[in-house]
Amino acid sequence: MAKVEFRHVVKRFGDVEVIPDLSLTIEDGEFVALLGPSGCGKSTSLFMLAGIYLPSGGELLFDGCIVNEVEAKDRNVGIVFQSYALYPHMTVRDNVLFPLRFKRMPREEVLGRVIRAANLVQVEELLDRRPSELSGGQQQRVALARALVKEPQLLLLDEPLSNLDATLRLTMRTEIKSLQKKLGVTTVLVTHDQIEATTMADRIICMRAGRIEQIGTPDDLYRRPESLFIASFIGSPPINTISGEARDGVMCAGAVGFPFEGAPGAVTVGLRPELLRFTGSGLSGRIAQMEPMGREILYVVDTDLGYLRVLEHGSVAAHAVGEPVSIGFSPDDSLVFDTASERLITTARVGPPA
Amino acid sequence: MVAPGVFGDLPSGPAAAVDWDRMASRARSLRRGKAAALYAFLIAVSLPIILPYFWLVTIAFSAKTGVADTLVLWRSMAVFAPAVIAFWLVAMLAQNRRQLWLGITAIALIAMLAFALLVGPDLHLRNFIFLVEPDFASIVRSRVGEVRGAIQFPSVWRAFGNSILIAGAQTVIVLTVASLAAYYLSRFQFPGRAAMLRSLLVLHAFPVLTLIVPMFLMLYWIGLLDTLFGVILVLVAFELPFAIFIMKGFFDAVPWDIEMSALTDGASRRQAFVWVVLPQVRNGLLAIAVFTFIRGWEEYIFVFTFLIRNTNWTMSLYMYYVRDDVMGVNYGVVSAVGVFYLVPSLILYLAAQRYLMQISIGGVKG
Numbered sequence: 001m002a003k004v005e006f007r008h009v010v011k012r013f014g015d016v017e018v019i020p021d022l023s024l025t026i027e028d029g030e031f032v033a034l035l036g037p038s039g040c041g042k043s044t045s046l047f048m049l050a051g052i053y054l055p056s057g058g059e060l061l062f063d064g065c066i067v068n069e070v071e072a073k074d075r076n077v078g079i080v081f082q083s084y085a086l087y088p089h090m091t092v093r094d095n096v097l098f099p100l101r102f103k104r105m106p107r108e109e110v111l112g113r114v115i116r117a118a119n120l121v122q123v124e125e126l127l128d129r130r131p132s133e134l135s136g137g138q139q140q141r142v143a144l145a146r147a148l149v150k151e152p153q154l155l156l157l158d159e160p161l162s163n164l165d166a167t168l169r170l171t172m173r174t175e176i177k178s179l180q181k182k183l184g185v186t187t188v189l190v191t192h193d194q195i196e197a198t199t200m201a202d203r204i205i206c207m208r209a210g211r212i213e214q215i216g217t218p219d220d221l222y223r224r225p226e227s228l229f230i231a232s233f234i235g236s237p238p239i240n241t242i243s244g245e246a247r248d249g250v251m252c253a254g255a256v257g258f259p260f261e262g263a264p265g266a267v268t269v270g271l272r273p274e275l276l277r278f279t280g281s282g283l284s285g286r287i288a289q290m291e292p293m294g295r296e297i298l299y300v301v302d303t304d305l306g307y308l309r310v311l312e313h314g315s316v317a318a319h320a321v322g323e324p325v326s327i328g329f330s331p332d333d334s335l336v337f338d339t340a341s342e343r344l345i346t347t348a349r350v351g352p353p354a
Numbered sequence: 355m356v357a358p359g360v361f362g363d364l365p366s367g368p369a370a371a372v373d374w375d376r377m378a379s380r381a382r383s384l385r386r387g388k389a390a391a392l393y394a395f396l397i398a399v400s401l402p403i404i405l406p407y408f409w410l411v412t413i414a415f416s417a418k419t420g421v422a423d424t425l426v427l428w429r430s431m432a433v434f435a436p437a438v439i440a441f442w443l444v445a446m447l448a449q450n451r452r453q454l455w456l457g458i459t460a461i462a463l464i465a466m467l468a469f470a471l472l473v474g475p476d477l478h479l480r481n482f483i484f485l486v487e488p489d490f491a492s493i494v495r496s497r498v499g500e501v502r503g504a505i506q507f508p509s510v511w512r513a514f515g516n517s518i519l520i521a522g523a524q525t526v527i528v529l530t531v532a533s534l535a536a537y538y539l540s541r542f543q544f545p546g547r548a549a550m551l552r553s554l555l556v557l558h559a560f561p562v563l564t565l566i567v568p569m570f571l572m573l574y575w576i577g578l579l580d581t582l583f584g585v586i587l588v589l590v591a592f593e594l595p596f597a598i599f600i601m602k603g604f605f606d607a608v609p610w611d612i613e614m615s616a617l618t619d620g621a622s623r624r625q626a627f628v629w630v631v632l633p634q635v636r637n638g639l640l641a642i643a644v645f646t647f648i649r650g651w652e653e654y655i656f657v658f659t660f661l662i663r664n665t666n667w668t669m670s671l672y673m674y675y676v677r678d679d680v681m682g683v684n685y686g687v688v689s690a691v692g693v694f695y696l697v698p699s700l701i702l703y704l705a706a707q708r709y710l711m712q713i714s715i716g717g718v719k720g
């Protein structure tokens with residue numbers, strides 16, 4: 001198990017600077033998620049950890065030792081690729097055994113470890129099959145077994161669930177999380193799926209264009225996003241945003257005035273769909289669309305300020321399409337961002353129009 | 355859902371009654387006609403392709419010294435041609451695999467029986483005398499009473515060994531160099547990579563024969579003229595560009611991530627290459643191996659130019675000189691040498707064809 005540290009790490013591909021300056025610490029035994037949109041440099045960071053890419057600058061430390069120059073094969077890192085990258089010409093047994101082939105180890109111990117790793121992810125019946133004869137979920141487990149069999153000090157998962165169907169994804173999410181807790185191995189999960197990140201990780205590192213946007217627990221990121229980017233990236237269905245101009249006590253957006261508390265200036269207000277309610281007074285509009293989501297119903301409301309999403313509990317629709325409604329919310333649930341810098345203004349509040 | 359009237363006013367109702375039976379029977383006869391035409395074509399094409407080989411074998415086992423006997427050939431053909439036609443007819447008419455195999459077995463049995471009756475009495479092994487008697491030319495000639503001027507032949511096994519050596523060594527070198535070079539070209543960026551790829555193709559475009567004089571001079575000056583090693587080097591040089599190009603296509607198709615995975619699993623770059631990447635391009639290696647070996651096995655013009663001593667003769671040279679020396683006397687011996695020369699490449703193809711069939715050159719790109 002290891003504590004991992006990035007110190008001002010830079011990565012360039014030719015002239016393209018993919019990661020300008022990355023500094024972060026991952027504690028021993030921690031499960032962190034690297035979350036960010038496609039192309040933001042998540043895989044690149046992961047591959048630097050694995051030793052596949054050499055950092056162009058800065059330092060990478062395992063347990064306080066600089067490992068920049070240490071070769072991939074000596075890092076004792078287990079990795080599950082997005083494509084699983086199983087060796088197609090080998091049986092599952094040989095795939096799982098492969099990492100042990102390069103360690104001097106007695107034959108019985110090797111086979112014992114393979115069986116234990118296979119048991120851990122429940123693929124013991126599949127040991128004699130080839131990867132092409134496995135389902136996506138089974139391949140994923142085998143890849144996990146192969147990553148775990150050498151008892152790595154660091155486990156890297158590159159979007160391991162993206163090829164699975166929704167139910168299987170749910171199961172594997174739980175399984176990977178409990179496995180990680182059981183083994184206590186430091187784990188980095190790369191994903192662009194915020195639900196995956198929030199459900200599995202102890203801590204989320206949100207990245208954008210090679211930079212860290214915010215680090216925090218899933219709850220931090222959800223309740224106190226430091227920037228508009230995080231606020232819109234985390235949460236499903238996505239947050240509603242209203243841009244306006246704040247002056248003494250009022251924020252004007254279009255023709256609507258919201259009670260405002262805070263310093264004047266151009267602001268953007270973020271309102272979570274599940275924190276909006278249909279009330280007697282507030283922002284008026286008309287229900288344009290209704291999306292039943294099982295235990296909840298998502299209403300898309302056409303207001304003067306554009307479409308707003310409102311999430312209501314209950315599986316029976318209380319409102320019909322075309323019905324006029326007014327939307328209310330508590331000022332404490334509003335998130336106010338500075339429009340220019342997109343940073344959160346922690347002291348500002350916005351209430352529903354009277 | 356389609357709104358009414360989108361397709362205009364279609365005729366509807368029972369007014370447009372269709373004679374399905376007539377249409378079905380027309381389609382059926384059309385299909386039969388096409389199948390018949392196809393099989394007629396196959397018969398017409400396959401006969402002249404297979405016949406020479408068939409004759410070669412028949413002559414090798416039946417021709418006698420000094421006798422220009424074509425009667426046996428006609429008789430063998432009377433067995434062979436109907437057999438081929440019957441084969442295609444069975445292929446056309448068989449409803450399933452079982453019928454097909456039954457039909458083919460029946461045809462084969464009948465054909466073999468007819469062959470044994472019509473041609474069998476003429477068959478003998480005397481034309482294969484060259485396998486045991488290096489000086490067979492004198493013996494063959496003495497049967498017709500003119501011994502003078504016979505060429506001194508080396509043992510055919512010597513020529514056979516030389517050919518195996520040339521083809522085998524060439525194959526091993528080409529496989530090794532081509533897979534390493536192609537891997538490097540596929541995986542690494544370096545200055546001049548694009549130019550190198552382009553020149554690989556251009557190199558292969560030259561007719562190799564044009565270089566025969568400079569090659570002769572080069573070998574002469576290096577001191578490799580009239581050595582097997584010299585010929586092997588020349589052949590390797592001419593075979594490599596295309597082999598590299600083909601192999602690069604195969605390596606390009608191997609995903610990066612299994613290689614990266616091998617590296618993080620503790621393999622060195624070389625181990626990852628051997629354990630993980632090479633098995634993925636096995637079919638490519640096999641194709642290159644078979645074609646390179648065959649190419650070396652049938653090589654004629656370079657060995658003819660660069661090898662002089664008769665102990666350095668390859669099978670192609672042996673064949674050439676046999677033809678030169680005893681053709682007029684006994685074409686049975688020439689055919690027998692031909693059969694002997696043919697057998698190894700035939701065996702190789704049969705052994706490898708299962709893999710060769712899986713190869714598509716579609717994976718190749720620049």
Ligand SMILES: Nc1ncnc2c1ncn2[C@@H]1O[C@H](COP(=O)(O)OP(=O)(O)OP(=O)(O)O)[C@@H](O)[C@H]1O
Pocket residue numbers: 013016018036037038039040041042043044045192
């Ligand atoms: N070998 C490379 N050469 C040049 N540019 C590269 C290379 N690998 C990645 N990049 C670039 O670096 C950026 C980050 O790539 P990376 O693979 O880390 O993205 P990612 O965050 O993993 O995205 P995704 O979620 O789509 O996998 C991308 O813009 C990509 O184009």
Ligand SMILES: [Mg+2]
Pocket residue numbers: 042043044158
């Ligand atoms: Mg990625």
